[in-house]
Amino acid sequence: MTSQLFTPFKIRDLTLKNRIIVAPMCQYSAVNGIPNNWHLVHLGSRAVGGAAVIIVEATAVETIGRISDGDLALYNKVQMNAFKPITEFIKEHDAIPAIQLAHAGRKASRGETLKHERLLSIDEGGWEVVAPSAVPFNERYGMPRELSHQEINELVESFKHSARLALEAGFEIIELHSAHGYLLHEFLSPLSNMRTDEYGGSIENRMRFPLMVAKALRETWPQNLPVFVRISATDWSDGGWTIEDSVIYSRELKKLGIDLIDASTGGVIGTAKIPVGPGYQVQFAERIKKEADIATGAVGMITEPKQAEEILKENKADVIIMAREFLREPYWPIRAAHELGDEIKVPAQYKRAY
Template sequence: MNQSRLFSPLKLRSIEFKNRIAVSPMCMYSAVNGLPNEWHMVHLGSRAVGGAGLVIVEATGVRPDGRISPGCLGLWNQEQLEKFKPIVQFIKNQGTVAGIQLAHAGRKSSTDLAWKGGKPLTPEQGAWTTVGPSALPFSEGWHTPHALTVPEIKQLLQDFVHSADLALQAGFQLIELHMAHGYLMHEFLSPLSNHRTDNYGGNLENRMRFPLEVAAAVRKFWPAELPLFVRISATDWVEDGWDLEQSIVFAKELKNLGVDLIDCSTGGSVPKAKIPVGPGYQVPFAEGVRKGADIATGAVGMITDPYNAEEILQSGKADLILMAREMLRDPYWPLHAAKKLGVDVTWPKQYGRVNT
């Protein structure tokens, strides 16, 4: 292959990614009090060593009760900031852009660790009060969330900005706002979870209001030279839920606020949606948002083959490939993909003997 799109640079604002391969945010459920530790250094650092152009830290709570579980990362205090600094610096030292996904899990918070079943915590396990746009539990047996008041919504805006401030101090070059997978901002967007009757519920304009306010507040604070991503679920996969048409409208509004790329995932709003999972199953949504809203998009979801990733980019379906499970299987996927595509990339000098 003479010219690989996958290994061509991508520039957004002042940041240039050395290639179009990103490590998608993946929860590790391995933090204590929201603090990153050695596990996160090795997990994230090895993906940077492996050649990805961008590494995005997992969904990181902007406040304690915004975490999915007690094992999830947080960024609301100085101690967490200091623990992130060496990890961020290591990622950047590999020539990789360091990003972080800021999140609030809403009604899907206060759950046990994934490998313990991920079920809602009991009071004996330290359960906390969950929140959402409406007092509707995610599923039977889940906590019924407290319906947020308008003053509480306004406080959440400040929480996101505060975490963005800490992220900047830690050295992160990119923020992704988590508005997908049935977590708080997606809960406001979807009519399945938002039954409010005030200015934050009802029609599409009102349901978009809180997520757009968060994007606007973070973009206003976040330096103009640094990019801002938003992850969405482009469909709930359920009739009368959130869908691609609404996602395009939403993406246009996000673009107007200065968001640089829409990371297009799907699902998560309801527990029993029928999702046709398969290689590249979410790519059509990245393509639809890219063309419909005229904004850069990222494709994610069971993209494992370098030739498939190349085709997605070459055909204009997306601008960036985000990889999750395949990066867990092979942290050096970018280096191996380059070889398959006939692209000459530089391995870490410490691993130079591999190419001899």
């Protein structure tokens, strides 16, 4: 009998060969936003390892939307062309290439690639930081400038432009990053959005810009291909964004034709107390799936095949999204299949090992 983890999953015209997705993970290894051999090998290895979907790390839709000077970006042809060998390789290994489109907002302009804990000054090649409101993440981050209405509209166009380039580069899924305290989440959360215009105040107003972007992406991306949205389902803080807000947001995203909610948490303030532990965010994928009636991905300290299988069997999520375990073990799906008693195709070159 096939396990749930290795049961295919159809979304629009795509069929995921199993329920295992590699989470987006910044590598801080790009120059001028351009992917290189590191990205090819890092992402390619995980495709060889048997995951159904490989999501490329947060990729900025404009230069000031990068978290650090080592981030990927996708707003010009040079960047677009450099993604092509990566999407081709992933597809050659029966996996689906996905890309997370992002804007870092007030958490941008970090220096020291791979140790990005320091603000990069303008003199050192840093850049102006923008946000819904002029409120910094904390004292070690830059003071953001409040975005104007014209800039908000231009940003919607930037996301569309990147989506068109993503399609040309060969991607089959886009994931909109509206989590972890970056720009879209900064609009959603009352802890970072102090605006008094139509983009601040009520939840309808705070959702306005993220929903404009989601709508624009859904209209730009081909109807036969899926769009995912990653959210922070809670700020884990009094007065912050809540799971109830996330259900409302997910219902609106569903109305726009978004296919799946990738349910992460946190990131908008540095002082939240997060009860980290195995599967600590699964409850949010489950609640959104049930209450907003949309497919969800569970993410966060899911490391064991049986743990993943239970989540799916209990109908708490539709797919399992994993990050750090894939850094430890790129071939995790091969081990998972073995442990769950399933057959998995391994590359012909590696058959003698199995």
